[in-house]
Amino acid sequence: MHLHLQKSTVKSQPSEVRITGSKSETNRLLLLRALYSTITIANLSNSEDSAVMQKALEAPLENPRAVNVHHAGTAMRFLTAFFALQEGKEVLLTGSSRMKERPIQILVEALQQLGADISYEETEGFPPIKIKGKKLTQSCVSLPAHVSSQYISALLLIAPKLANGLEVTLEGKITSVPYIKMTLALLETIGVETSFEGNRIKVNPKISVRKQQITVESDWSSASYWYSIVALSEIGTQITLSSYKKNSLQGDAVLVEIYRDFGVETLFNENSTITLSKVKICERSTVNLQLNNCPDIAQTIAVTCFGLGIGCDLSGLHTLKIKETDRLEALKNELTKLGAEVAVTDESLHLKPSRSIHENKTVKTYQDHRMAMAFAPLALKVPVAIEDAEVVSKSYPDFWNDLKNNGFQISATE
Template sequence: MFLTVDPTFNKTEVSVILPASKSQSNRALIIKALSSTDLEIENLSAAEDTLLLKMALEALSPVININHSGTALRFLCAFLCLQKGVFVLTGSSRIKKRPIKELVFILRQLGAQIEFTENDNFAPLKITGNPHFEGGKVELDSTISSQFTSALMMIAPCLKNGLELQLTGDAVSSSFVNLTKEMMEYQGIQVIQENHSILIANQKYNNRKIKIESDFASASYWYSILLVSSHVDKIYVNNLCKKSTQPDKKVIEIFSLLGIESNFQEKNLTISKNRKFILPVRIELDLQDAPDLAQTIMCVCSVLNIELFLTGLSTLPNKETNRLLAMKLELKKFGIKVTINSESSIHQSGLFQQNRDVIIETYDDHRMAMAFSCFMFANQGVNIKDPAVVNKSYPGFWEEISKISNLVYTN
């Protein structure tokens, strides 16, 4: 299936609905399951990742298939160690290549029984749970995935001896660890964080209703569409909090460098374009705390012929696909050169070339499809392959796009 758009609508303003934050939703589900209460979650994400995690937590089946969800893999790996029973945690071929060994080794040090059933150091995992898991003091390399840290933090209050976590290396996506800490503290858990140490004693989660905000990462696609569209000048988005601690809120700061103004009124955000703004010729950004914005920024800078330097990208090769390589391959179709300097930085340059009837490969990666959506408003005839891949995080994305363009599906 392929999707292209006919962006001939003349609407200058549009209101769009964002999905609920996947990051907040997934943490809320784990916290609810660990609290053993009927904790209420308002505005839970309808993303595929979140629904898979919710079903897994409700069923606790002997075999749990989490498809492509890396978050579910890490969070369930830790959670299942505390559950009575034997579980096999598996997923797609891509999941069987994503990092998990460091988390498994830490959990083993704490007393967990986890086996690799196919290939050493990767899923599937056979987990023999123990409700009396004791916990203790461990050291974790924080340069690989912040989800390892978050997974351990959330189970820590349920461990007999709590958890003292010593983090080594330069932490990646540390803002997501801060999000975990904030959500745990909201439920009454005391988290002591000093320098590279996190200490969480044995405690009980409260039963406070959790209200999930809309997702700032999903808002980034509307920022990019607004910027490249020839006719849309203003977009209204819902349920975004000015004081949000979502790491991807950084999108506001980044797009201000490109002339997009963001104005909050209560929990609604209006983004507007300053057509007189003089665009920069080059931008340098560190995305260590918001790597999910990388693809969007690479795409929009390509269309605008802005030279780009990005650092802090070390987690991207191990996402749904190798995102750095995927971006290099797809942007090359439009004359854009991407140099991958290391696993954590890129340099992007070149003049954007129109390319009619080109197909954008999405590599089973929802963010590839949505990041390249702005190309559909800058280059007539761009076709997105496998558009349904957006269901992983933003199921209603194309329906919202139809408010400003005609959708054309082909086989």
């Protein structure tokens, strides 16, 4: 399905946009709930990724069993660690054709250091993988620090169920520290003792945890598209989102600071909503941002800059090469189609300032939800079409309806 978005103006008095729980927090808590049945969760993400994760964790573990996570990268990493710990259970963990191109060897080798029994069914180093659950007896593991933080979080989440806990040594410069800290904070919330000093992380064992309910904060990655919409709108535009905290565990909360440079102010209200306001014209000619702690908002920022006619130099993006698509090349292709001058390296994107946007172009999404949502705000500048628009269900199923409810004109064609 292609969606055609017409040049529009956001309603002056928009309704509150209710965004469901963070996918990152939800998937971590779903795994912890599977390990500790005394945990309940409120404000779960309604994303496709979280639904896949929940289904895999709640279904009966027949032997042997096949689990297909489709495009859900977080589920692939977290479930690999979870199933490695399920004694006497055998699982074939697989996914989409793109998932079979996304590396998992570093996580598999780390789990094997702990005693896991995991083998590759097709290509060495990539899904699908066969996991024979067993008691993991070792308590020390080391792995490269620059890899996806999901590998590290997968290990940390199962750590309290290991007899002696876990000590993780990270070799080199650490990527996406906020996501590691999110995992540790959630472990602390349920009563697990942890420490993170230098390149060494320790998680103490915990047989059981007290009965408790944890409420998931709404997803900051999903909020990024509304920040872009406000940035590309007229002064005076306001949008209210729920529900967010000033002391967020999510790295993408840095949006508050980044979008201030684009003329967007964020007000934290007493009822846990935030109000985004366009208060001034962006006066920057270019922005230079290091995004290694928040790579998921790189696409949004690049498109915002293009829509504002300013340049950007975005770095720290090496993990984007192995996402749903090669996000750097995808951004280059689609921005160029719209009239931008873009260069990318293996870890950075460089956009030159430009005041011209080509109209009536179709943006290819590459089966990547973030491509669809990042480019949608450009409809505030020119008519644009989004190919395979349904991919947003991976993280934000209500996205197109929320746009319509806030004044966007959207029509669909097959």
